[in-house]
Amino acid sequence: FAQSKGTVYYLVPTLLDEFQTGSVSALELFLKQVGYEMKTLNADNKTDAQQSQMNDVIALKPKAIILAAVDFNALKPSVEAARAAGIPVVEFDRQITATPSDFTSVAGTVEIGHIAADQAEALLKAKNGSVKGKILQVLGDPGDPYTLDIQKGFEEKMKAFPDVKIISLPAMQWEASNAGTIVADQILANPDIDLIFSHAAHLSVAAVASLEAAGKRPGDVMLMSSNGAPVGLDLIRKGWLNVEVEQPLYAQAAAVAMFMDKVANKQEIKPGDYDVLGLKSVVTKEAWGPNIKIPGAAITKANVDNPAFWGNQKPPTDTVKSVE
Amino acid sequence: MSPRTRHSLELVLDNLVWFMLVFVLAVFSIFIPNFFQLGIFANIIEASSVLGVMSIGLALVIIAGHMDLSVESVAALSAMAVGIMFCSSGIGLGLQLHPDWLMVPVSLAIAVAVGAVIGVANGFLIVRLQMSAFIITLASYIWVRGLVLVVSGGRSAQDLAPAIRWFGIQRLAGLPLTAWIAVACFVVFSLILAKTPFGRHLVMIGGNETATFRAGIRVNRNLIIAFVLAGAIAGLAGWLLAIRTSGATANLGVGLLFNAFAAVVIGGVSLKGGVGTLPGVYAGVLLLSAINTAINLMGLPANFTQVIHGLLVLAAVLLDAFKQTIRQRLA
Amino acid sequence: MSPRTRHSLELVLDNLVWFMLVFVLAVFSIFIPNFFQLGIFANIIEASSVLGVMSIGLALVIIAGHMDLSVESVAALSAMAVGIMFCSSGIGLGLQLHPDWLMVPVSLAIAVAVGAVIGVANGFLIVRLQMSAFIITLASYIWVRGLVLVVSGGRSAQDLAPAIRWFGIQRLAGLPLTAWIAVACFVVFSLILAKTPFGRHLVMIGGNETATFRAGIRVNRNLIIAFVLAGAIAGLAGWLLAIRTSGATANLGVGLLFNAFAAVVIGGVSLKGGVGTLPGVYAGVLLLSAINTAINLMGLPANFTQVIHGLLVLAAVLLDAFKQTIRQRLA
Amino acid sequence: MSEPLLVLDNVAKNYGAIQALKGISFSIGRGEVVALLGDNGAGKSTLVKIIAGGLEPTSGRMLFEGKEFLAKSPAEAKAAGIETVYQDLSLCTNVDVVANFFMGREITHKVLGVPVLDERAMEAVVAKALANAGTRIPSLRTKVEHLSGGQRQAIELNRFVHWGGKLVLLDEPFAALGVEQTRRGLDMIRQVASQGIGVVIITHIMQQAFQVADRIVVIRQGVVAGDVARNKTSPDAVINMITGETLAGAGPAG
Amino acid sequence: MSEPLLVLDNVAKNYGAIQALKGISFSIGRGEVVALLGDNGAGKSTLVKIIAGGLEPTSGRMLFEGKEFLAKSPAEAKAAGIETVYQDLSLCTNVDVVANFFMGREITHKVLGVPVLDERAMEAVVAKALANAGTRIPSLRTKVEHLSGGQRQAIELNRFVHWGGKLVLLDEPFAALGVEQTRRGLDMIRQVASQGIGVVIITHIMQQAFQVADRIVVIRQGVVAGDVARNKTSPDAVINMITGETLAGAGPAG
């Protein structure tokens, strides 16, 4: 990667969450490999702040804008404005279906919920013989569509099992100690909780702390969380966490890099199967433009050390190449 | 020193925040690439319109010696109300009115009404039950935002009816109409505060409530009006927010409250009440907006931005500290 | 009415918030399944320890007539400092000291020191430059949280050294040591505020700063001490927070500030300064914590929790309104 | 004299356990100047506040112009024609002299139907009023917080003259006034009274009382200790009424 | 008399454009009582605040006990032995009488090395002081906000006696005091002076001045208009000095 092909802006919704922080470094790494500079703007989970950032960035005329929207669809007008100004927009991690964009690379939050449901099914069966029992679902902020989608996916699949009772409580603003309090209270109110499903690994950390304080040992209560952050993997190694539903951060980022040339030069992206860091991924033409879907994976004690998981903080050594 | 120089100096001090604004803009224009262009200045004003309108209402109650923490949530609720009714996708119901332009007054009325209602609730509890405005409006801040979650189910509405969106797109002298609305609000309320008995009474109530009460001013009535105004104006801010977003999200406007307070205080309004003017507040709003834009353009590592932001706000305020020292000199 | 009944009534009124607490607990115990058990009450106290400690510092500066919005971020920074040093995974460096218990005083010292330093900064700017405490500490609130982002890179640390975690796990009379630490703080600072010249001076400064200045009290010195205390105590709160979550995340403690203010005001501290006692504040803290726990146990749809929370806080406050009316009767 | 302007009938006021007023009864006629004297803490200001609508009496009744009367708020009292100058000055120090003088009664002229403050007209009035009172003030646009004690009291004292009314209550209006200003103030009170306005004036200075009052009412520890026409008594006699014999047991009373 | 206690040499003070003091020069001897008289807005309080360290003079110098002196803060002035009673009372109305009386000088006893307030001891002292002053206060534990104007002033006036010092500045200390309390106050001042303490007292009541003062200093519009021994002048003469001829041009100046 000799001379720079230009600057790309990444609008990240927040940095208070390890997945997002990870995405910044991953995107930066891969884009560099295909010859792009990347600058990042943090919206602090404020939709209106992100809109201002879009307006300002448009004034800077970058090669492209990578947008991880604070709210999936609220940025529609800004996206339209950017593309009207001739700046291609890539949706990263958070899908925008309301308006066309030049490329979309997401794991699919609803799908994460589905995978989680499959795992929960297996865990409960293993523990109670059949799929029944109590699940405490610790959501993120109830105003955040990201957590709501996971909940949607999880619950629509769990509907199949009537004798599974799900208690859902929100950890306001994704704050860890809120999750801790919820677990501490629920474990007393419903001592028969079989599984705790937190929508982010850092919430599981606080949950574990509360369990510990309540005198529980690893394994007494099953835990599961989503997004595959390093903390989650550590908890698996310690035996506290049974499953971590990983979001393929590296692959998602790599995909963006692979197609950046095409996006920047406004060439069309062909549907079909692509190999992204060894993960088989599908590009489809959707109403909102070319869309690559990369399957998420379930991390358990068995495969926890697989370096492909971004949670292991081992960026892939093989460099990505632009798709010709 | 000669009376004239003294006089002009007093003038500068009284409007220091405006000079700060000019100063800051100059500095940014010099040191930040791409900052100095009309588009950016337009952005600064455009981005400040919601915050600006909201700050007006907040400033009014603070000058009257109280405060209203609920404005942020109220704006969000109004935005959500408008969004749900007049958005065509997401959780929007896509309500249609004919002729189209009818949607403008209707949506506006709804937004303002929502705000006014909550303002009445706040005002009543605070004035009649003599509760601390802080705690009452803090509660509102929480439950009103909660209400937004309830009505929206945490989901969002998009595609606001074009007739309403028009205000956000149509430009006049380079600025979208929403910005002009904010400016108009500042002009109107500045006049009300400075030139009408009502405004005068608010200031005096903020200065010495007992005195005004003894003088036969209907303090309670004035205060309730102030809270209703704050709510209604917040509603208007919400309407603008909805236009800007072309819809509404459950956590829309989160964080505006702190900026509004910062703007009001930087603008020279005393939280003890009785002191402050609205033009100053607008300068404060623009100052904060300028800082935000500057940070967006500086392109520094994302996790440093917040520190920078805080320190810049601090710097802006510190400039204000000179005021005191210079005044000392004068005296 | 007879002096004795009057006297006892006065007593009730002066400690109303405690009676409110009892009342609320009773109501919850009756209507919420599983609420009435020792474990839950223990949880309420345990969960309130961080908020409680933080509220002490906040109450001190408010009683002295100022305020400190930075406590939340300060606590987060201290927690992060402790986390980074003494956590063994995540971004933790897993620092080891021998003997193990040495890590307790060291980590505590670090947490408190971090807080104190920021307290000094706040106090100095506010007192020496005579700036509004609100705006200065608002800036700190922003840049300190920013600093957390910078040092953590947005990542988190977990697995706090067992020697430190011990305080969160080891129980005494059913309560974890962290809770006892909070209680101890309240006792100590209540005494300081009520019985020492320093405390007396803070109250009087809050009541009439000019008067105390004229009386030769070193106002500036006292105020700076108050801010340093607020910072240091927030640091302690951060230490407890780190223990509670066995580590630190970048957004740790977000939202605590509003609860702290609510607790302080519900506890009977006037934001105008000069009025309030710490036991009252502790009652306020427990009240909020009880409400939180109740909501966790009610099992209502997630997006309703916030409305309920806001309305319950409001209700709690409204009870307080009776105080006024009854006092009227008495007079 | 015709039926009295204001009749107090056994008015009492408790602050919690403290009985500030134990039952006060006396009356004020039209155009009559009554000097209300009494020791510190006797209850004078409390009584004034009750008449002026700032405080609710614990018991007792009042007749104003023959009709049952109880002002729920100062606004009501003002509406009924009762003007009050309070002991603890009630000025808004954050605004200027003019604004304070016209507090709550601003002169306005309509602009497009909106009432707008007429600063010039107001300033003229204030300038005239203060000139008559012999009070020098650097500028009528200076904030009151920058004025001297006497200057502040002058503003408050001269407000009421401008508004007249039927009954005027003056709680130690001269406490901070200079010699000349006090003299003019006393003259002014006589003029006001001569217009048939009733005046109640509280003071601790005997000559002032004897100079201006028609009748002297003394309150001691919440009860009327004397009510005599000025020309039927002497300063020393009044002073004895004020202090009474109780002073032996001075100092904190339970 | 030996070298004077305090010498003011051409002290001037401007508030922005306003010249409050145009150059004041006079001196106060040990054990001497100086009555500082002057019209409203003459500059008396300003002068007091300058001596007491509350205000910085624009120009001029002061000698205290022969040494160059300029208090940067009230604390410094107090340390030097200057006690002040301000015209606008400076009490913390949110705490009780005792706390106010001992503001900044609380009596404490050590408990484990920590200074702890000795409420009983303090209460006893206050009770005694107020009894001597003849002021009745319902309870020393009532908050000052619940006290009458005179009761408040009594607290403030009696504080200084308790602390003595070398020079005492009293800015209209009797304005709100009752007859008896004022009498006792005047006696007290004489006692204080007899202990060799210098006293400056500001008042608008001639007899008070002539009753207590050794010397009378008159300030008019920021300059010394007269400085005479009491026994060499008369109230009328002094009043003329105070008002001067300028009163023709009364009303808003500047």
Ligand SMILES: Nc1ncnc2c1ncn2[C@@H]1O[C@H](COP(=O)(O)OP(=O)(O)OP(=O)(O)O)[C@@H](O)[C@H]1O
């Ligand atoms: N708000 C209050 N609460 C409790 N007690 C009060 C209150 N206001 C006044 N008092 C008490 O009532 C008594 C009468 O007070 P008031 O102010 O009427 O006295 P006064 O005659 O005006 O005295 P002064 O001549 O000093 O002004 C005093 O003992 C005072 O302590």
Ligand SMILES: Nc1ncnc2c1ncn2[C@@H]1O[C@H](COP(=O)(O)OP(=O)(O)OP(=O)(O)O)[C@@H](O)[C@H]1O
């Ligand atoms: N802080 C201030 N800013 C501006 N002008 C002031 C300030 N304080 C006082 N003045 C002006 O200075 C002059 C003197 O004020 P000062 O209080 O010394 O008068 P005084 O002699 O004490 O009058 P009084 O007998 O009424 O107390 C007055 O004209 C007043 O308006």
Ligand SMILES: [Mg+2]
């Ligand atoms: Mg009185």
Ligand SMILES: [Mg+2]
């Ligand atoms: Mg004076």
